[in-house]
Amino acid sequence: MEKVALLIEFKAGRVKKANFGMATLVRRSGKAMCAFVVNDSAAEAQAALEPYGVQQVVAIRSGGPGAAWDPARWARAIAAAMDRFGITQLVGLTTPQGRDLLPRIAAQLDAPLIMDCLEVDLDRQMVKTSRYSGKTVATIRLSGRHFIYGLRGNAVEAQKAPVAAERLSFDDTPGGDGGFEVLETRSDGGEALNLAEADVIISGGRGMKSGENFRLLFDCARLINGAAVGASRVAVDLGWVPYRMQVGQTGVKVNPKVYIACGISGSVQHFAGMKSSGMIIALNTDPNAAILAHCDYYAVADLFDVLPELKRQLTASMSSAE
Amino acid sequence: MSLFKIYVCVKHVPDSAATITVLGSDRIDANVTFLINPYDEHALTEAARIRQQHAPAEVVAVCLGPSAAENTLRSAMAMGADRSILVVTPQDHDSIFTARALKSAIAQDGEPGIILTGKEAIDTEGMQTLFRLAANFGLPAATNVVKLQLQDAAALVECEKESGAVDVIRMGLPCVVGAGKGLNTPRYPTFPEIVKSRKKEVKKIDVAALGIARPASRVEIIELKPAVENRAPRALTGSAAEIARQIAAILKEEARVI
Numbered sequence: 001m002e003k004v005a006l007l008i009e010f011k012a013g014r015v016k017k018a019n020f021g022m023a024t025l026v027r028r029s030g031k032a033m034c035a036f037v038v039n040d041s042a043a044e045a046q047a048a049l050e051p052y053g054v055q056q057v058v059a060i061r062s063g064g065p066g067a068a069w070d071p072a073r074w075a076r077a078i079a080a081a082m083d084r085f086g087i088t089q090l091v092g093l094t095t096p097q098g099r100d101l102l103p104r105i106a107a108q109l110d111a112p113l114i115m116d117c118l119e120v121d122l123d124r125q126m127v128k129t130s131r132y133s134g135k136t137v138a139t140i141r142l143s144g145r146h147f148i149y150g151l152r153g154n155a156v157e158a159q160k161a162p163v164a165a166e167r168l169s170f171d172d173t174p175g176g177d178g179g180f181e182v183l184e185t186r187s188d189g190g191e192a193l194n195l196a197e198a199d200v201i202i203s204g205g206r207g208m209k210s211g212e213n214f215r216l217l218f219d220c221a222r223l224i225n226g227a228a229v230g231a232s233r234v235a236v237d238l239g240w241v242p243y244r245m246q247v248g249q250t251g252v253k254v255n256p257k258v259y260i261a262c263g264i265s266g267s268v269q270h271f272a273g274m275k276s277s278g279m280i281i282a283l284n285t286d287p288n289a290a291i292l293a294h295c296d297y298y299a300v301a302d303l304f305d306v307l308p309e310l311k312r313q314l315t316a317s318m319s320s321a322e
Numbered sequence: 323m324s325l326f327k328i329y330v331c332v333k334h335v336p337d338s339a340a341t342i343t344v345l346g347s348d349r350i351d352a353n354v355t356f357l358i359n360p361y362d363e364h365a366l367t368e369a370a371r372i373r374q375q376h377a378p379a380e381v382v383a384v385c386l387g388p389s390a391a392e393n394t395l396r397s398a399m400a401m402g403a404d405r406s407i408l409v410v411t412p413q414d415h416d417s418i419f420t421a422r423a424l425k426s427a428i429a430q431d432g433e434p435g436i437i438l439t440g441k442e443a444i445d446t447e448g449m450q451t452l453f454r455l456a457a458n459f460g461l462p463a464a465t466n467v468v469k470l471q472l473q474d475a476a477a478l479v480e481c482e483k484e485s486g487a488v489d490v491i492r493m494g495l496p497c498v499v500g501a502g503k504g505l506n507t508p509r510y511p512t513f514p515e516i517v518k519s520r521k522k523e524v525k526k527i528d529v530a531a532l533g534i535a536r537p538a539s540r541v542e543i544i545e546l547k548p549a550v551e552n553r554a555p556r557a558l559t560g561s562a563a564e565i566a567r568q569i570a571a572i573l574k575e576e577a578r579v580i
Contacts, residue, residue: 071489096484100481103449103453107450111539113417132445136547137548143541144539180491182490183490187485200577200579224573225580249338275551279572297555298557299557300557313570
């Protein structure tokens with residue numbers, strides 16, 4: 001039976017939640033699934049992925065000197081594992097890690113790859129993805145001997161279908177470094193949830209008036225499980241918040257269940273990064289702001305009045321849930 | 323000392339603010355404003371900086387696109403490229419073919435000291451051409467580069483990952499660098515630079531002259547549709563407290579996120 005491999009992504013030793021939607025997508029195709037785990041715990045992957053129908057976990061060891069994380073070495077090891085296990089279709093996530101790994105694997109195999117897929121048809125090698133700043137949706141056919149897909153975060157809702165999985169391992173033969181060496185990975189302590197994977201995003205724009213006022217957004221986000229704070233380009237360009245918080249054409253493209261835009265007028269470029277959100281709620285004092293015509297709920301109101309009230313409401317609903 | 327050649331691959335893309343109209347079922351009306359891909363501007367700005375530190379050096383902009391892409395190359399030259407190469411093609415190509423064409427055009431022109439380009443194009447958002455180009459040359463590559471430093475025969479780069487983390491990577495030269503937004507602030511040209519760019523060379527090569535066989539691997543657009551928006555905005559009214567209460571209720575009952 002044809003097997004499809006999932007490229008599993010970890011964060012701080014745990015399987016990221018976004019992998020479960022990816023497993024659900026492959027399980028629904030009726031094909032057998034094999035999860036690739038590189039230099040991380042296959043036991044943790046097995047425990048996390050069995051509930052989602054993954055029958056096989058392959059622990060890939062990408063050795064050699066140097067760092068545990070090395071996208072060039074990992075890509076070579078994954079391509080070798082595909083060869084070893086007879087895998088022709090590989091599905092990964094369109095996360096920063098996926099953006100670094102999937103194109104390297106595709107380049108090495110000279111295989112077609114589509115990133116940021118909204119839908120994937122594994123029988124016909126067809127995908128849907130957005131093109132031209134989210135203004136169009138393209139149906140694309142891939143041809144070749146291998147097929148690689150990068151799924152957009154939250155594109156498929158995870159659904160449980162428990163099975164028992166077996167564990168295999170694959171040790172890649174360390175080759176030369178190919179003139180590429182990861183010296184170190186540095187974190188500036190940004191432990192915050194990655195925007196692209198957040199269920200709820202509360203974003204601020206020009207209407208926030210200062211970086212200090214983003215505290216109002218963080219206060220609300222803390223009270224919602226899986227919520228992150230984003231920003232419009234204006235807020236980033238004014239130096240209020242760092243670039244990594246920017247949602248839009250030249251920032252992060254997000255796909256949360258709910259996107260709450262506070263003081264954001266809603267430029268075409270901002271929409272390019274968030275228009276596929278499940279629900280959009282907008283707060284703006286300007287009744288003519290473009291975003292009010294392209295959302296699900298809006299209030300023409302001052303965010304400085306509404307957000308403290310929302311914080312109170314969320315606190316109350318949190319304590320009543322306990 | 324031999325000339326250090328810095329190649330910058332640029333793409334001619336529709337302005338992100340343009341209204342996109344789908345023609346037939348698989349292409350867009352190209353009668354809109356096109357410009358240089360924004361991430362490629364960061365690559366060009368960096369190339370101009372490297373040229374100063376690495377003299378004698380030249381910056382060559384390379385593009386696969388229609389004849390009209392000459393405008394994009396003029397912009398690239400106004401931003402600092404010394405000359406440019408346009409591989410003229412009447413049609414759109416996927417990244418597999420594009421990377422073969424760019425490799426062939428660069429290899430015909432000279433030996434690259436380093437190749438820069440944007441981390442992705444804003445129209446097709448493929449995020450992969452730079453890696454394919456690197457593989458075609460057998461060179462190392464890094465993407466979303468926010469810091470670049472050349473030392474002897476190596477490039478020291480910092481690549482931004484999620485949540486503010488960065489990878490510090492050393493690549494042997496030549497290598498391929500995918501510019502991220504954090505790399506620099508694009509330096510927009512002055513009027514004299516724009517005038518000067520009109521006199522710089524754009525070498526045109528017909529794509530057929532590169533003799534690239536149709537790759538067995540490819541991606542094709544089967545259908546292109548305008549993105550439909552089926553949102554019907556509903557107003558939340560009342561006092562700030564009432565609006566907040568309604569939002570909380572929507573998050574709880576309709577969206578089920580709290």
